Amino acid sequence: MLYTLIFMLSMNFPVVESELPNGLDVIIGEDHSSPVVTVCVVVNTGGTCESPESNGLAHFYEHMFFKGNSALPDQTAYNSRMRELGMIRNGTTGNEVVRYYLTVSSDLFDEGLEFMYDAITGPLFDPEEIVNERSVIMNEYERKTNHPFWNFWRMQEEVLSIDKCRSSSIGVPEVIMAADQEIMMEFQHEYYTPDNSALIITGDIEAETIMPAVSEMFGQWEFGGRSNYADLELNISIPRDTTVYVGCPEGLGMVRIVFVGPSMANQQEWSYSADVWGQYMGRMTGEFHENLVANGPFLDVYASYYSQRFEPSITFGGTIDPELAEEGVEMMREEIERMFEEDYFNEPGIEMASEQLRRSRLFNEESSRDMATETFPFWWVEGGGLDYYNNYLENLSLVTSAEITEFLDRWIKDQPSAVFIITPEGEWVE
Amino acid sequence: MISLLFTFVLFAAVPENVTEFDLDNGIHVVSRTVTGGEVEGLSFFLVGGSRVLNEDNQGIEAFALEAALTGSDTYPDERWREIMDVTLASWNASYNYDYSRYHLKCLSEDLPLLLDGFADCLLEPELDPVVVGRMQNSQLIALQSDLNDPDNRIWLVANKGFMGAGHPYLLRPDGIPSTLSSFDVDDAREWLSSRIKSGNIVITHAGPTPPEQLAVFLENSFGRIPEGGDVFPEVAEFGIYQDTIVAENDETLSAYVVVKFKAPPVGSEEAAAYSTAMGVVDEMLWQVLRTENALTYAVSGGSTNSYQRNWGYMYISTTEPVLSASLMTGVFSDVVHGNVDQSVVTGVANNNRTIQGINAQSMDTQCWMLGSGYISTGNWRTPYLLQESLEDMTVYEISRALSDWAGTAGWGIIADSAIVDFAEFEPWPLKGE
Numbered sequence: 001m002l003y004t005l006i007f008m009l010s011m012n013f014p015v016v017e018s019e020l021p022n023g024l025d026v027i028i029g030e031d032h033s034s035p036v037v038t039v040c041v042v043v044n045t046g047g048t049c050e051s052p053e054s055n056g057l058a059h060f061y062e063h064m065f066f067k068g069n070s071a072l073p074d075q076t077a078y079n080s081r082m083r084e085l086g087m088i089r090n091g092t093t094g095n096e097v098v099r100y101y102l103t104v105s106s107d108l109f110d111e112g113l114e115f116m117y118d119a120i121t122g123p124l125f126d127p128e129e130i131v132n133e134r135s136v137i138m139n140e141y142e143r144k145t146n147h148p149f150w151n152f153w154r155m156q157e158e159v160l161s162i163d164k165c166r167s168s169s170i171g172v173p174e175v176i177m178a179a180d181q182e183i184m185m186e187f188q189h190e191y192y193t194p195d196n197s198a199l200i201i202t203g204d205i206e207a208e209t210i211m212p213a214v215s216e217m218f219g220q221w222e223f224g225g226r227s228n229y230a231d232l233e234l235n236i237s238i239p240r241d242t243t244v245y246v247g248c249p250e251g252l253g254m255v256r257i258v259f260v261g262p263s264m265a266n267q268q269e270w271s272y273s274a275d276v277w278g279q280y281m282g283r284m285t286g287e288f289h290e291n292l293v294a295n296g297p298f299l300d301v302y303a304s305y306y307s308q309r310f311e312p313s314i315t316f317g318g319t320i321d322p323e324l325a326e327e328g329v330e331m332m333r334e335e336i337e338r339m340f341e342e343d344y345f346n347e348p349g350i351e352m353a354s355e356q357l358r359r360s361r362l363f364n365e366e367s368s369r370d371m372a373t374e375t376f377p378f379w380w381v382e383g384g385g386l387d388y389y390n391n392y393l394e395n396l397s398l399v400t401s402a403e404i405t406e407f408l409d410r411w412i413k414d415q416p417s418a419v420f421i422i423t424p425e426g427e428w429v430e
Numbered sequence: 431m432i433s434l435l436f437t438f439v440l441f442a443a444v445p446e447n448v449t450e451f452d453l454d455n456g457i458h459v460v461s462r463t464v465t466g467g468e469v470e471g472l473s474f475f476l477v478g479g480s481r482v483l484n485e486d487n488q489g490i491e492a493f494a495l496e497a498a499l500t501g502s503d504t505y506p507d508e509r510w511r512e513i514m515d516v517t518l519a520s521w522n523a524s525y526n527y528d529y530s531r532y533h534l535k536c537l538s539e540d541l542p543l544l545l546d547g548f549a550d551c552l553l554e555p556e557l558d559p560v561v562v563g564r565m566q567n568s569q570l571i572a573l574q575s576d577l578n579d580p581d582n583r584i585w586l587v588a589n590k591g592f593m594g595a596g597h598p599y600l601l602r603p604d605g606i607p608s609t610l611s612s613f614d615v616d617d618a619r620e621w622l623s624s625r626i627k628s629g630n631i632v633i634t635h636a637g638p639t640p641p642e643q644l645a646v647f648l649e650n651s652f653g654r655i656p657e658g659g660d661v662f663p664e665v666a667e668f669g670i671y672q673d674t675i676v677a678e679n680d681e682t683l684s685a686y687v688v689v690k691f692k693a694p695p696v697g698s699e700e701a702a703a704y705s706t707a708m709g710v711v712d713e714m715l716w717q718v719l720r721t722e723n724a725l726t727y728a729v730s731g732g733s734t735n736s737y738q739r740n741w742g743y744m745y746i747s748t749t750e751p752v753l754s755a756s757l758m759t760g761v762f763s764d765v766v767h768g769n770v771d772q773s774v775v776t777g778v779a780n781n782n783r784t785i786q787g788i789n790a791q792s793m794d795t796q797c798w799m800l801g802s803g804y805i806s807t808g809n810w811r812t813p814y815l816l817q818e819s820l821e822d823m824t825v826y827e828i829s830r831a832l833s834d835w836a837g838t839a840g841w842g843i844i845a846d847s848a849i850v851d852f853a854e855f856e857p858w859p860l861k862g863e
Contacts, residue, residue, distance in 0.1 A: 012466070012467050031791075033464070033466060033790065033791060034787045034788070034790035034791055035787055036784060036787030036788060036790075036791075075721045076717065076721060079713070079716070079717065079721070080773065080777075082777075083713070083773065083774060083776070083777025083778075083780060083781065084773070084777065084780065085780065086777070086779075086780025086781050086782075086783050086784045087781070087784065088781060088784050088785060088788065103784055103787070103788055104784060105783060105784060105787065132721075132724040133724070134724075135724040135725070136720060136724050136726065136727050137727065139684055139725075139726050139727040139728070139747060139748060139749065140727035140728075142682075142683035142684040142747075142749065143581065143684050143727060143728065143747050145683050145684075146579065146580055146581065146682045146683065146684060147579060147581075148575055148578040148579055249574075249575075249578040250574065250578070251570070251571060251574030251575075251578070251607070252571060252574060252575055252578070253571070283515045284511035284512075284514060284515050285508065285511050285512045285515050286515075289511075293564070294507075294508075294561075299564055299567050299568045299571065300568065319568065319571055321567065352515065352516065356515070356518045359517075359518040359537060360518060362468055362469060362537065363469060363518070363520075363535060365467075366467065366469045366791070366792065366793065367788075367791040367792055368791060369788055369791055370791075
């Protein structure tokens, strides 16, 4: 048998997951609502795999994916082939995941699949194209520095990260300008292997019909076994209570209180109570909103757990008049204290939060293209496969108020936090 | 009495299962039935946009609608928040030159309740000054945040030279800080009372609820809206008679450049050729500015095709705005003069076909297409027919359309004068003359 098939539960369309002998996870969703198909390759890599010497290379690699490869000699040929196929494509590099995706008419599925295979397995890293791309990426970097929250992003890396470079996927100019073919090939050798990746296909196709072709083509991708992704250390630490005043343009004001959260890599069991807790807190009729917005100084507030393997965090935040920011922090701290009172969490509210998460999933599943490019890649990486996603709703429904209290006792009570007060009066990062 | 008119489909790109009907008060509804899911999309369009605004009340409609949506007499603030909690429905607002749009995303089972609540908010708004004041501050912060980002602001800078003094599209539907901060609940009440009339409203829907049932839900909710409506003056041509340039100094590492020029009216014979031409310009800008010259991360070209007055545009962010602008006009001139391979033209049609397929998966986009088509031409099919017309376009057709329409241009630049020499800026002629 060339591959094994596991049928997954999905609400709007059938999904099958399988694994090829070379370790590649293949996820196929059948959605016949429109005659297009989306092919996505997701790789366990990103900024978190970088050192100070390689800070920005995961992102640089993503740019080179759209250049010449073994089938298409340069970017001009690459672009020309995209036009022939009417292909809409993109790629993104995050701290913990890199994704490449394309959408074509379903009658061009074979061609689209082959295009993806050539691009992912045979990039040329032509030195001339690399030199050109340095300038392109520098412009992307410069654009980011113009963003009103650039200052905050940098300060957040500074305060929360153990290794700053692992939190900044855009990288630093020195590394971007020094990228060359050899470095790109090293990156490919380590991370761009089937056992460190997943192939996701959704759209107007039949899983049973396309699986042999998928298996034959992507089965040729050579097993690697070299990725250190699973062994990477946690990259968030808040050793003591810290308050940072961050500058931002006129007219803006924000407050954030951040705690370290449970890692999706090895503390996944906490994530269900964390998600239900976040949803509970976000209810517009809940005490948190009532006390801080309806009867408080904030314009909006949220509390959430960010499901990450290496930089998991729990954040309380809100928008506020800059002049009231310090007062807002105090009130938010008081509200955090109140969470530990006996009746703060009740079962009807927890049921509502759990139901909201179910609905949220239904809304997310509206577009199978979004599933291929957003939902499945995220959960495949953070959940370590799609079992987590598959069993997610059932596990949420089991969360009790006692478990939420346990979660708060473990992750928030007496734990150090980092407070960010973001106002025009704050400090500016040079 | 509700009458349902079923549409017969003649073109492959034009969707099936679309139904049009009017409520008793005359509100026109276009519904596309999409079976197989539980997610509904419904858009409420309030027609008017910049045409009903003046210098002193820019943003009033955005303010009034957001204020209304904080609660009504029957659904006061807390009750309304509870409904939003229980349903997890979302309302997304957008305000543009020709209309305001509120889009509802919800599950089928919640549709009647949410429609009733929404209509009640429009007709009997609670307008609690404290709640509305908080909403107003949020609006101001969002607006300021947008204006702080040169990547957003550059489009407005280009408008100054392109649209001509006094043009209604210079008025900002989402407001400017000075006007937005001046409104109060009385302004909102007055505005809603004058604008919420059946003749100003169009509703579009995409989702599993069948039209017969949708009609009942809408009659029970929006059927209460009084008859009447505004008469809108024709939007004037953009008053640009010579190439212009407006430059703004800002401490940015990357400069931003946008140029705008006239485009044909929606539904006109040349609209498809022009749209394809700008698709070709987009492809070639990428090839020349990014692939060959590595001058930028972000470059694009395109055109609007659903407003009363439309425009083509080119955009770039770069540290070399002068060289980039010169190359951009070179690309434009090549397309005008037909120096383009037919394969690029065909590629644009191929891409559009795929985009059409992607759009079909989104109820939100379907609602927008149905509504913008109906509002701009009286025919919801217009955006879909435009897609049909892109097939088989020739180099000759696209170069002629671009040549006919694109003459004088309005340039906008944001750059740091400490890095870039402003004396080198000039309104580069589009056709390279």
